[in-house]
Amino acid sequence: xxxxxxxxxxxGAPVPGDASGLIGIPANLGRALATGGGVLTVVSxxxxxxxxxxxxxxxxxxGYPGGLQVLVLIAGALTALFGxxxxxxxxxxxxxxxxxxxxxxxxALAAFAITWYxxxxxxxxxxxxxxxxxxxxxxxxATLVAFLGALALPFERPEPDPFDPDDTGWxxxxxxxxxxxxxxxxxxxxxxPRPVRALPSYVEILVIVATLAVALLVFTYGIGTEYxxxxxxxxxxxxxxxxxxxxxxxxxxxxxxxxxHQNITVCGGFIAxxxxxxxxxxxxxATLGVYxxxxxxxxxxxxxxxxxxxxxxxGYVAFLGVGAYAASMVSGSPSSPFDLHLPFWAAVLVGAAxxxxxxxxxxxxxxxxxxDYLAIVTLGFGEIFRITANNxxxxxxxxxxxxxxxxxxxxxxxxxxxxxxxxxxxxxxxxGRFANYFLLMLIITAVVxxxxxxxxxxxxxxxxxxxxEDETAALAMGINGFRVKLIAxxxxxxxxxxxxxxxxxxxxxxxxxxxxFAGTTPPNSAFLLAAVxxxxxxxxxxxxxxxxxxxxxxxxxxxxxDYQLLAFGLALVLLxxxxxxxxxxxxxRKLEFHEEDEAPAVLSKTGA
Numbered sequence: 243x244x245x246x247x248x249x250x251x252x253x254g255a256p257v258p259g260d261a262s263g264l265i266g267i268p269a270n271l272g273r274a275l276a277t278g279g280g281v282l283t284v285v286s287x288x289x290x291x292x293x294x295x296x297x298x299x300x301x302x303x304x305g306y307p308g309g310l311q312v313l314v315l316i317a318g319a320l321t322a323l324f325g326x327x328x329x330x331x332x333x334x335x336x337x338x339x340x341x342x343x344x345x346x347x348x349x350a351l352a353a354f355a356i357t358w359y360x361x362x363x364x365x366x367x368x369x370x371x372x373x374x375x376x377x378x379x380x381x382x383x384a385t386l387v388a389f390l391g392a393l394a395l396p397f398e399r400p401e402p403d404p405f406d407p408d409d410t411g412w413x414x415x416x417x418x419x420x421x422x423x424x425x426x427x428x429x430x431x432x433x434x435p436r437p438v439r440a441l442p443s444y445v446e447i448l449v450i451v452a453t454l455a456v457a458l459l460v461f462t463y464g465i466g467t468e469y470x471x472x473x474x475x476x477x478x479x480x481x482x483x484x485x486x487x488x489x490x491x492x493x494x495x496x497x498x499x500x501x502x503h504q505n506i507t508v509c510g511g512f513i514a515x516x517x518x519x520x521x522x523x524x525x526x527x528a529t530l531g532v533y534x535x536x537x538x539x540x541x542x543x544x545x546x547x548x549x550x551x552x553x554x555x556x557g558y559v560a561f562l563g564v565g566a567y568a569a570s571m572v573s574g575s576p577s578s579p580f581d582l583h584l585p586f587w588a589a590v591l592v593g594a595a596x597x598x599x600x601x602x603x604x605x606x607x608x609x610x611x612x613x614d615y616l617a618i619v620t621l622g623f624g625e626i627f628r629i630t631a632n633n634x635x636x637x638x639x640x641x642x643x644x645x646x647x648x649x650x651x652x653x654x655x656x657x658x659x660x661x662x663x664x665x666x667x668x669x670x671x672x673x674g675r676f677a678n679y680f681l682l683m684l685i686i687t688a689v690v691x692x693x694x695x696x697x698x699x700x701x702x703x704x705x706x707x708x709x710x711e712d713e714t715a716a717l718a719m720g721i722n723g724f725r726v727k728l729i730a731x732x733x734x735x736x737x738x739x740x741x742x743x744x745x746x747x748x749x750x751x752x753x754x755x756x757x758x759f760a761g762t763t764p765p766n767s768a769f770l771l772a773a774v775x776x777x778x779x780x781x782x783x784x785x786x787x788x789x790x791x792x793x794x795x796x797x798x799x800x801x802x803x804d805y806q807l808l809a810f811g812l813a814l815v816l817l818x819x820x821x822x823x824x825x826x827x828x829x830x831r832k833l834e835f836h837e838e839d840e841a842p843a844v845l846s847k848t849g850a
Contacts, residue, residue, distance in 0.1 A: 263394035264429050272394025276350055277325025279388025283318030283353050286384060287311040289377025297364050298469045302375075309472060310360040313479045314381060317353035320483060321388055324349050324490065328395075340435035340491025343395045347430055348489055350392035352482030354385040356475050363471050397429045435491030438498045446499045450507055453496055454514040462518065465527050465794060473798040508695075508782075512688055519677035528676040530797060535683040536745050537765045538789035539690050541773040542782070543737030548771065549779035550698060551730035552710030553609070554617040556759065557624025558738065559767040561597045563757035565739025566746040567631065568596035570649040573747065577649045579642055586655050590743045597739025598732050605731035609724060612713065624759055624767055631754040648753030655682070655747050662747075679748050686744060690737050691782055697733065698780075706730055707780075760807075764793050772810075776817060778824030787825055 263272060291301040291311065299309015307315050327334040328342035338345055361382050365371045405417045441449075460480065467473040487493050500507040522528050544558045572592050574583030584592065608619045635645025643649065654663025654675070662678040673681075697703050705726045708716040717723050746752050760768035769792050777788025796806055821827075 262396050262399070264426070265390060265393050267391065267394035269394060269396050272391040273325065273328055275391025276346055276388045276395070277322060277329070277391075279384045279386075279391060280318050280321030280323075280325055280350070280353065282384035283357065283381055283388065284315055284322060286377050286381035287315040287318065289380065290375040291360070291378035291381070292364050292368065292373050292375055294368065294373065297367055298471060301364070301377075310356065310363075310475045313356050313472075313475045314353065314360065314385075317349065317356050317479050317483065318385075320486060321346065321349040321353050321392075324486065327490075337492060338490040339438075339495055340432045340489065342490060343397070344430055344432035345486045345490035347392040347395065348482050348486035350385070350389040352479055352486065354389040355482060356478050357381045357385040359475060359478060360471075393429070397431070400424050400428050430489070432489040432491065435494050438495050441499075443503075446503060447506060449496065449499050450503060450510055453500070454507075454510050458514045458517060458521075461790075462521050465530055467798065470799070470801050477795075508691065512684060515684055516681060519673055519680050520671045522677065525674035525676040528674060528680050530794065532676050532680040532683050532748060534790050534793045535680065535687055536741050536748070537770075537773070537793045538786045539683070539687045539741040540738050540765055541770050541777075541785040541789040542687075542690050542694055543734045543741070544770050545774050545779065545781075545785045546694060546697065546706075546737070547730055547734040548774050549781070549785075550703060550706040550710065551727055552706075552713075553727060553730065554613070554620070554771075555731075555734075556617050556621035556767050556771065557627070558620070558734070558770055559757045559759070559765055560624040560627035561601060561735040561738035562742045562745065562765060563627060563631065563752070563754075564600050564735075565593035565597045565742025566752045566756075567643060567649065567742075568739070569593035569743035570652050570746040570752045573652055575649050575652045577644050577647075577651060583653075586657050590740060593743035593746075594736045594739045597742065598736040601732045601735025602728065605728045605735075609727045609731060621759065621767075624757070628754045628757050631757075643754070646754060648751050649746075650751040652746050652750050652752070655679075657682075676748075679744065683741075683744050686740055687786075690740070693733070693737065694782055702726065702729060763796065764789075769793075772814060776814070776824060778826040781824075781826050784824050784826035 263269060265272075267275075287307040288305050290304055293302060295302055297309075299311070301309055301311055323334065323337060324342045324346040327338045328346055361371070361374065361378055364373060364378065400421075402421050403417070405414060409417070464473070464476050464480070467476055484493075518531055519528050540558070540562050543561075544555065547553045547555050547558065569589045569592060571578045571580050572582040572584045573589050604620075604623050608616060608623075611619060631643045632646055634640055634642040635647075637645070654661060656662070660666075660678075662682060663675050665672055665674050666678065667673075698706075705716070705721050708719070708721055709723055709726055713723055749756075758766045760766055764770070764773075770789075773788035773792050774785050775788075776784075776792065777786065778784025792810075796810070799806060799809070802809055817824075
């Protein structure tokens with residue numbers, strides 16, 4: 243008996259495991275379109291995009307990119323570089339150790355998004371596309387062609403999951419949508435980067451220096467954006483551009499290099515931050531810098547409580563307020579009930595000690611609670627502090643805090659004869675009042691980082707991590723859970739009080755309304771917790787970056803008015819959906835949310 247088999251007909255549809263692109267363009271042609279589109283995008287930024295200077299940035303000049311054109315130039319250059327790297331051009335292999343295709347797709351997406359956002363913004367502000375010059379049309383066409391070409395690059399399609407023929411139409415639709423989403427994710431996924439080859443120590447240090455210089459440049463540009471359209475464009479390019487560099491594997495290689503020289507990286511980071519005031523011509527953006535540092539320092543203190551010990555504290559901003567009030571009362575303010583004017587070092591000790599005492603007093607009766615119950619109690623403490631400070635006005639209670647008027651006219655600090663309230667000339671640079679406080683706050687931030695690093699690597703730090711991971715198991719192993727948690731609460735409170743002492747002198751006035759649970763302006767307890775979660779719990783860089791973003795973005799997007807919290811909430815939802823471990827996650831937490839990843843060979847004491 244002979245069995246006859248018939249080969250299946252090729253329908254032209256993508257086959258699972260087949261290396262083809264998302265759109266039906268030959269791979270070689272798509273690669274050429276993506277690379278050529280990137281080059282043409284760069285060229286278009288040297289042309290005029292509109293005929294009138296009414297649009298911010300003056301895009302009417304030939305031969306000199308301005309405003310949003312600079313961001314388009316960066317995205318186009320990144321697209322062209324990754325395109326050339328995908329061709330194997332000699333000397334560019336270091337740019338994409340994990341392969342250039344996925345990075346090219348994100349770079350082309352960045353160029354497409356920023357260019358079309360600019361075109362739409364010009365058309366909306368000036369009244370139609372008729373206001374565009376040829377440069378705008380060329381850029382729009384070039385980025386569209388580049389993005390379509392990048393989508394044609396081949397990738398390995400995932401195996402489809404079989405579905406039950408008896409499923410309803412809605413179930414089949416959900417199954418098909420899920421499969422399509424997995425295909426899109428696979429299209430933008432990158433390969434495993436090749437190992438970092440051994441480099442001389444001085445070369446690796448030069449790489450760290452270059453990375454910190456680029457970071458300073460990006461931060462200075464972002465904080466100095468002068469109008470809403472430019473800042474939104476900055477967010478688009480920095481977001482997609484960073485993702486492209488991450489997909490290329492370059493960020494991973496730099497991370498490995500910095501991990502080999504942690505002390506040099508930390509010191510270099512503070513040196514780069516100290517250079518920031520010298521890049522400013524006035525105090526306009528140094529003001530934002532000092533407030534960001536205050537917010538970041540408090541968030542790093544909260545990271546000890548939440549990130550290391552796993553204690554959900556919703557009233558942490560109250561410790562900042564305790565430190566600020568305590569320091570303002572002993573710093574010579576005419577509104578203070580005490581006729582004291584202590585030097586700075588004594589005021590710092592008073593603020594930190596007051597917060598430490600309050601941390602112990604609040605933690606001792608409450609830290610036997612867990613989870614949601616502890617969160618509710620700490621939330622209540624935060625509100626009790628604010629209401630109590632509001633009532634100690636001499637009418638509803640003793641005259642201690644001057645009620646809702648707060649303690650005002652707090653004098654500027656003088657440290658060893660150096661008055662931080664006046665401008666000083668240093669090496670040809672003029673440092674204003676906020677630049678002086680920025681450098682002081684940077685020193686305090688360094689102290690907090692040192693405390694975090696040393697405590698995280700210590701015996702008590704390992705006990706915090708054990709409590710965070712499984713308190714019952716930690717107690718069974720002999721760890722005194724109550725004592726360990728109380729120490730975390732006290733250390734975190736004292737660090738917040740340390741930042742509060744500087745905040746009181748920076749703002750001149752301390753009022754109860756500065757220390758809310760939630761609001762549109764940080765620092766408040768909700769934003770502090772969001773900064774820790776957004777940046778990455780249990781890390782040092784995570785809360786610093788998260789705090790910088792959460793302070794800078796609301797400040798730059800004030801045109802949203804009452805919709806700021808809505809945009810903030812949507813951003814958090816998207817982040818928790820696609821990167822729940824935070825922007826800078828340690829390896830342990832990343833594995834908790836992405837079980838399909840390969841387990842690391844070595845974990846540090848804090849899981850970093």
